[in-house]
Amino acid sequence: MVTSVGENTTGLQVGDWVVMVKQQAGTWSTNHNVKVNDVVKIPDHEGLSEVHVATITVNPPTAYNMLTDYVELNAGDWVMQNGANSAVGQAVIQIAAARGLKTLNFVRSRDDIEHLKEQLCGLGATQVLTYEDLNDKSLRDKVKGWLGGKEIHLALNCVGGKETTAMLRYIGKDGHLVSYGAMSKQPFSLPTSAFIFKNLTAHGFWQSRWYLDHSAAEREALMGSLTQLMKKGKFQAPEHEIVSIGKQESDSEATSKIRGIFQKLAAGRYGKKVLLKFEE
Amino acid sequence: MVTSVGENTTGLQVGDWVVMVKQQAGTWSTNHNVKVNDVVKIPDHEGLSEVHVATITVNPPTAYNMLTDYVELNAGDWVMQNGANSAVGQAVIQIAAARGLKTLNFVRSRDDIEHLKEQLCGLGATQVLTYEDLNDKSLRDKVKGWLGGKEIHLALNCVGGKETTAMLRYIGKDGHLVSYGAMSKQPFSLPTSAFIFKNLTAHGFWQSRWYLDHSAAEREALMGSLTQLMKKGKFQAPEHEIVSIGKQESDSEATSKIRGIFQKLAAGRYGKKVLLKFEE
Structure with a gap:
């Protein structure tokens, strides 16, 4: 919360809620003197929990921007992702669901996989699969049935390694792969044919860079989009x-x-x- | 050469030289009846050899477009590529040289490597290295010296495999990797950190798709740019x-x-x- 503003400071007032977007700026202190550009105002924050706002800076905007900046998606379109139970993955599921997008979600297999599937579907996931499912040849027909003639044009990757290469089998023509993490600590291997014959484009996304590249108005608009989702109950706190x-x-x-x-x-x-x- | 045109055909006249841009259209025949859109007129062809024109359809435009469509390059800027002695690679060297661009070229080592280096430098290559050179730790400082503070923002790949991953060590921030072939028959492995922290974007290029996506006027303009280079002696026939x-x-x-x-x-x-x- 803003407790005082410097002379000639515009855009912020005492009582405003802000989040810090400059990395490592003032995280370990009760009060901190920051530059206006190192923070972003949370517009219209009434009714939001501190937890929502404290976790709004990185994961929700990462999900939001990856769903916005690369491919034009309309209700009914599909998106796929790995690491779907990560904080960003869960944000992707919720923001996609709020926009009427369908999600094909990949996670590691585990003992309580059914519980995890239920949890992600509860957030709005359309389908949840494990990386092991990718080895099952019958999956191709299943996915085809779910897609009903549509193609997937956006794939989000935070895992790297073979899980990413395998997921890419399901990317459509002119698809975009956006990587924002490498949980497997492995680079990923991409077949050149996907680039040439499917016209795949591969990008990286990093929210810190996004903040640097965008104006205060754009940052505040982003926060506003996210807080609206939170207020409507379409975005659970992690x-x-x-x-x-x-x-x-x-x-x-x-x-x-x-x-x-x-x-x-x-x-x-x-x-x-x-x-x-x-x-x- | 156009020997006859259909009624209501515009843009082509008897005597025009054309090249076929639809794949596998009429290659094996003396005369062929084609749709106007399956060919591109070679503007202002006087003084060009048949060899120049017969080889203009795929390799030279691939090189030209890859140097144009992804990164804005000005005289003095650097481009790097592997498979630099391929037909496209040689076209890249010549078109880059004609634009005042500098090229960092990677080739397989071979017995007559010095001869190949001379040949590529004769076409306008700035530096020619082997994939083995990439393992030499002293290369980093050498390249730094050549670049003189510049960064490389465009890398062209027709090899795939580890040669591509190794070459990418030299890509700069906001760089673009464009793949147009996979001579090694290996997919390539990309570190996620390059996507996230260097903001790398990876694309595929395929000249056949380019033709499909561009108008007759754009195709003819491309051919005109290439024939001008050929007429000025800046583009040798392969x-x-x-x-x-x-x-x-x-x-x-x-x-x-x-x-x-x-x-x-x-x-x-x-x-x-x-x-x-x-x-x-």
């Missing part, structure tokens, strides 16, 4: 844990608390976002 | 062999002659273009 740093806590107590969380995060899949709240 | 099919030859004689050539072509690297001439 699974999260709020860690409060109390006003009375000493630096060493706070450090120890946060160190414990980082150890858990570093040890493996924490499975939810950790939000720090500095109490005043 | 190495070639003209095989004449005499008017007196029987079908079986002609078939046997052509079969012999195909056997040589299929056996390995013929090393030059084969042009058929049907004598009248």
Whole structure:
């Protein structure tokens, strides 16, 4: 929340809610003096939760922009993605569903796969498949049936490796592959024929670069689109844990608390976002 | 050469030179009745050799368009490519040189590599390297020196495989990789970091699709740009062999002659273009 603005500052007032879009700017502090251009105003924030707003800066806009910037999509069109249960993947499912788009979602297989499928379908996923399903030759006909004559022109990738190459079998002519992560830590291999005969184009997306390349008005418009979805109940806050740093806590107590969380995060899949709240 | 035009045909006259841009249209015949849209007029053809015109349809426009359609390049800017001694590669070198562009060219190593380097430099190549050179860590500083602070924003690939991945180390921020072939018969592997942090975009180029997507006026303008280069001596005809099919030859004689050539072509690297001439 804006507590004070400098002289000649336009576009922001005391009481406005803002999010920081410059990387690593002021995350670890109660109050911070920032440049106007390092933050984006959250327009019309009444009724939004702190969790919604605290998690709005990176994942939801990544999903939103990838669904907007590369391919013109209309209701009924399909999009596919891997890592579909990632925070961005879940945002893609919800934003796509709100726009009437259909999603073909790929995830790793796991013991509770049916539970995960239910969860993603609850968010609006049209189909959820595992990477193992890609090895099943009967999948081709199934997908063809689902598509009903349509082609998929947008594929989103945060995994890399063979999962991406395999998913690309389902990309249509003039399709676009947008990569925003590499969870598998593997580069991906692309057949030249897809580029030449299907006219595939491959891009990378990075929300930090998007912020640098866009004006304050464009950034605020993006936030407005996302907050509208949140207010309409079409965008759930991600699974999260709020860690409060109390006003009375000493630096060493706070450090120890946060160190414990980082150890858990570093040890493996924490499975939810950790939000720090500095109490005043 | 146009020997007759249908009623209401516009844009072509008897005596015009044309090339066929529809794939496999009429290659094996002395005379052929084609649709206007299946051919492109060679404007202002006086002074051009038949060899120039017979080889103008695919390789020179591929090079020309790849140098034009993806990145705005000005004199002094750099382009890199692998398979630099292919027919398209040589066209890239010559068209780039004519525009004042500098080229970083990669080829397979071979016994007569110095001869090949001389030949490509004779066409206007700025630097010629082998894929083996890419493994040499000192190359990074050498290339840096050549570039003198510039970045390479366009990379052309007809090889695929690891040669392409290795070449991409030298692509700059916001670079474009355009693939038009896969001589190695290997897909290529791209690190996601190049897409995300360097904002790499990867495309495919196919001249046949270009013709389908462009108007008669655009096609003729392209041919005009190429013939101007040829007339100014800035574009050498590729190495070639003209095989004449005499008017007196029987079908079986002609078939046997052509079969012999195909056997040589299929056996390995013929090393030059084969042009058929049907004598009248």
